[in-house]
Amino acid sequence: MATNRRISRVAELIKREVSQMLLNGIKDDRVGMGMVSVTGVDVSGDLQHAKIYVSIYGTEEAKAETMAGLKSATGFVRSELGARVRLRRTPEVIFIEDRSIERGTKVLSLLNELQNQRSSEVETSQQTLSENFSTPEQENFDEEQSFSGLHNRGMN
Numbered sequence: 001m002a003t004n005r006r007i008s009r010v011a012e013l014i015k016r017e018v019s020q021m022l023l024n025g026i027k028d029d030r031v032g033m034g035m036v037s038v039t040g041v042d043v044s045g046d047l048q049h050a051k052i053y054v055s056i057y058g059t060e061e062a063k064a065e066t067m068a069g070l071k072s073a074t075g076f077v078r079s080e081l082g083a084r085v086r087l088r089r090t091p092e093v094i095f096i097e098d099r100s101i102e103r104g105t106k107v108l109s110l111l112n113e114l115q116n117q118r119s120s121e122v123e124t125s126q127q128t129l130s131e132n133f134s135t136p137e138q139e140n141f142d143e144e145q146s147f148s149g150l151h152n153r154g155m156n
Contacts, residue, residue, distance in 0.1 A: 013085055014052070014091070018052055026077070028073055030068055032066075038055075039100070040052075041053070048089065049094070050092065054098060070095040074093045
């Protein structure tokens with residue numbers, strides 16, 4: 001069983017090497033249909049399995065084609081990893097589509113939309129309040145007028 005430090009170092013090494021392969025090594029046209037980036041790698045404790053999380057930018061069709069190309073290239077990726085990384089056994093490679101960036105973007109857009117709605121509601125409520133209620137200066141003026149009117153009546 002490898003230590004946590006070794007597992008994280010092997011995961012980073014695999015991430016770097018697979019990223020390089022995506023740029024230069026994999027000749028499958030399907031992989032180039034969408035912009036692909038490696039977002040993370042999980043390596044099992046015994047270094048026998050590696051889950052490679054990839055983010056794909058493009059249409060749903062391009063994403064499906066790219067994932068199909070990556071799945072068909074797993075043997076090539078594993079053999080290249082064996083040549084590039086010095087490990088006793090090269091881990092089995094599994095590509096998993098990572099949609100967390102899409103979800104994050106969607107959440108941010110929803111938050112921005114909610115903030116815009118609330119700011120417009122605050123503006124309309126402030127306008128409504130200013131139309132319905134008079135300002136404190138007007139109230140003080142009205143009170144002074146009524147007080148002086150009462151005072152003058154009482155003196156006559």
